[in-house]
Amino acid sequence: MKLTVNLGKNSYPIYIENNILSQAASYIADVFSGKRIMIISDDQVFPLYGEKLIAGLSDSYECHHVVLPHGEATKDFQTLPGVYSAMLNAKISRSDLVIALGGGVIGDLAGFAASSYLRGVKLVQIPTSLLAQVDSSVGGKVAVDLPQGKNLVGAFYQPALVLIDPLVLNTLEERFISDGMGEVIKYGCIKDAQLFHTLESHSSFDDLKEELPAIIQRCVDIKRVVVEHDQFDTGERMLLNFGHTLGHTIEQHFNYGRESHGEAVSIGMYQLTLLAEAQGLTASGTADRIRKVLDIYGLPHACNLPLRDLTAAIALDKKNLNNKLNIILLHDIGSSYIHPATIEFFNQYDQNI
Known part of the structure; x- marks a missing residue:
């Protein structure tokens, strides 16, 4: 199933399909022609799906990854410097790609990092929680939290692609x-x-x-x-x-x-x-x-x-x-x-x- 968000030059496709995670490379190739990919994930999702995703991508791309602690506390402004440092160390440039592999916290944080690093790096959302699949991965709202409140630092930054695999929900608590x-x-x-x-x-x-x-x-x-x-x-x-x-x-x-x-x-x-x-x-x-x-x-x-x-x-x-x-x-x-x-x-x- 393919849906398209029609936003002029910011338009992008959303694919909803069982097992689409194993075919991610072919979909990514349609929207990305660069060399390096930074995958941002968490310590619950990456062990389940990270290596599988990298295995499919590594024939065509140089893959790097950052694995963060799971939970809302990670979606903190103070997490960003470490993410930016990892992207700099991996030599991610404006012609490269960030993949958010995770639930709403990772999607929001990785999306904001992509929107602000070098004034914007292409973003792909691969949501792995039900909440992220039905809501937060679509629409381009990305953000981090401040002590005073939730999502107080953010941007509107549309992804280039959203890949939704309902089968990953089988591993959710x-x-x-x-x-x-x-x-x-x-x-x-x-x-x-x-x-x-x-x-x-x-x-x-x-x-x-x-x-x-x-x-x-x-x-x-x-x-x-x-x-x-x-x-x-x-x-x-x-x-x-x-x-x-x-x-x-x-x-x-x-x-x-x-x-x-x-x-x-x-x-x-x-x-x-x-x-x-x-x-x-x-x-x-x-x-x-x-x-x-x-x-x-x-x-x-x-x-x-x-x-x-x-x-x-x-x-x-x-x-x-x-x-x-x-x-x-x-x-x-x-x-x-x-x-x-x-x-x-x-x-x-x-x-x-």
Whole structure:
């Protein structure tokens, strides 16, 4: 299955196919004619897939690699100097290539390194987690975290190619399947009531597994269309942030050590929809449907934090422009909209979420 993100000179193909990892070299040859490749990965993914990828590439290219510790803590601004040094030592030039082999953390960090090293080196995304396959590998948002918040240093930098192999998900821990399902549920909430119904109609991830390639394709296609309409996140693309305003602050509150990204977004989607229902901004019963589907896929809906503890971080969020927050709400499942608000949207409530 091939999809194309149509962005003029920044257009690129996305391939979704079982076993595509073993054929990566032929796809890369279509977009890259240079000599050297730097593969950036982590210590969980590289032992599983790194040598296999290098074996396929080394006949045609000089391959180097950097293996970083897994986890959100790696996506830190302070990680970048070591990555840049490795690229310099490997003599990576502007005519060479960076491959991000990993989940969302590696995709974001390697993507930002590629965007900023020598003012930009070609990038290929090979996402190995469900979250990265359905969401973060597509669309060109790359970033690292600062102590004050998530993704506060970043860029829009489109890849030259995205290769998605659903079979690599077989090696994922169960928690990280659930993590990715948080983003899958988000797509159903914001854009596709039928997708949400499909998720509702299964009893578990194992029950859903047969339909997974089609579900990945549907999520990627939704994101593709949204990105084509709004490459730089000033309008419709904001809808992809449903649940993220609260989710990011929950992650940050626990120093990225408790809830994963998908878990935090799941809590954010449910709790935000409860607040919106209380204000008559979302159809009654919508939050309950979200909670039930979160339960099916083993995702949390609460974190037992006072809402007021999170509002200071929300005020620093990138989506807080001129003291105005653009909060993403649902009319109903499958229909989302941008709701201009202030921090008072949250501050009026004195409750745990």
